[in-house]
Amino acid sequence: LKSVKVPVANKLLVGGKGAGKDRKLAEDIFKENREDILDFLKRTFKGGFNRALVCLGAGGGTGAGGGPVVIDIVHDLCQTYGIENADTDARVGAVVALPTRGEGSKVQSNAKQTAEVLISFSQKGTLSPLIILDNERIKQIYPKLSVNKFWSTANTSICSLFHLFNKIACQDSQYTAFDSADLDTVFSSGIISFGAVPVSREGEAVEETDISYAVRDNLKKNILANIEVSTGNVAACVVIGDRKTLDNTAQESLEHGFEQLSRLLGEGSTVHRGIYHTSKKGLVVYTIIGGIKAPEQLFDYHL
Ligand SMILES: Nc1nc2c(ncn2[C@@H]2O[C@H](COP(=O)(O)OP(=O)(O)OP(=O)(O)O)[C@@H](O)[C@H]2O)c(=O)[nH]1
Ligand SMILES: [Mg+2]
Structure with missing residues (x-):
């Protein structure tokens, strides 16, 4: 040990x-x-x-x-x-x-x-929740990682997402707060998947399509197993940005991203939202999808 x-x-x-x-x-x-x-x-x-x-x-x-x-x-x-x-x-x-x-x-x-x-x-x-990581995907997403960094990088990426949602759920927001009851709903929903996508780095304005692209990208490019996120029925979507970027971003652009998630999950789904400001430059969209149906085929190859 x-x-x-x-x-x-x-x-x-x-x-x-x-x-x-x-x-x-x-x-x-x-x-x-x-x-x-x-x-x-x-x-x-x-x-x-x-x-x-x-x-x-x-x-x-x-x-x-x-x-x-x-x-x-x-x-x-x-x-x-x-x-x-x-x-x-x-x-x-x-x-x-x-x-x-x-x-x-x-x-x-x-x-x-x-x-x-x-x-x-x-x-x-x-x-x-049940989170299914796929080490094969980790290998493909970080192909150049050295042996001694491989697990720590993969593990840190998951731990930091947990940490972020935990922390955010206890913080108030002058915009829209994501609270611990919201987090609890998502964590109690069975199989979950999550990701983070940076949208803006510079404090520049964020367009409507940037957010919805990030939401889609979040669901595709992650190290989790090949599960069909659209079978989920609950989600958390938290946008965190520096003050200048948030000031330059229309409420409508964020709404568009949140709505896209709702549409993706289909009727009867819930998307818990949060908008927070941070001193760190840029804007990042964090998403958790929960209540995902168990995959029929866990591996994309035959055993
Ligand atoms: N993502 C991730 N996968 C890991 C990590 N450590 C091990 N694995 C994976 O977990 C699997 C099990 O690790 P093993 O050391 O073979 O298994 P064990 O549970 O220790 O069992 P025995 O060694 O058979 O006693 C391996 O096939 C790796 O793919 C880690 O830190 N992160
Ligand atoms: Mg072992």
Whole structure:
């Protein structure tokens, strides 16, 4: 666990060695250590949270086999602290990474099974949000990354989006505020996807089409698995810009972007909006789509 950069007190090693891509072995070890894991989580988090995310690689042994056990343990933890009333009142979500093409057929079949387990949890309502990353896409989007920067870049891009939405949801805005109840609706909607697209860098005026292009681009160019975002039924769209750019941007241009999202998601969908100013130059559109239908084909190639 040396390479994991969190305080030593926040790490727990079970089993000792890796699981050698054996999901069942990992599942058994995590189950045997269930009480230790629960105690560890109680000690570490002390109930001071409102949502938990379990992060795992779908293709290996440890994360793939242990992850679902940990999800179950975290439900216990949430219920001990009154954060959840039942598993279906899910305050537990997951971030799961699908392997790259080159990782071999054992890894791919593990990943397929793990993804199926997590998707079935999300369909039962016991896991939300579920974020499915595709490492193959990460490889294609950042083709030149060195080995030591690869995971940290990919992981940081997801963490920073979570961080941003968390922070924004607690901030007031003189324009339109996106609040924590909005965020909660999106995070409770099952499978979600998200992205960020810069629209303007200079403080120049933003045109109507710039925003709607960003909204569309957000949904295409991200490191998440090949899921059909138009099957979603709820979204968050937050525009953050410097004061000058916002002053130069017509309300109508922003409205146009928000409306495009509503149209894309179809009738009965909700788009929670937010407009915020920042000291950082430029304007960025952040989008989360939630309530997405489970993909029929997770990989764009045959296993
Ligand atoms: N996005 C992302 N994917 C990761 C990261 N670390 C590992 N992965 C992916 O997760 C998968 C599982 O990692 P492994 O080390 O093989 O699996 P493990 O869960 O440790 O299981 P065993 O090694 O078999 O005990 C790999 O196929 C990688 O594609 C990470 O930091 N970020
Ligand atoms: Mg490993």
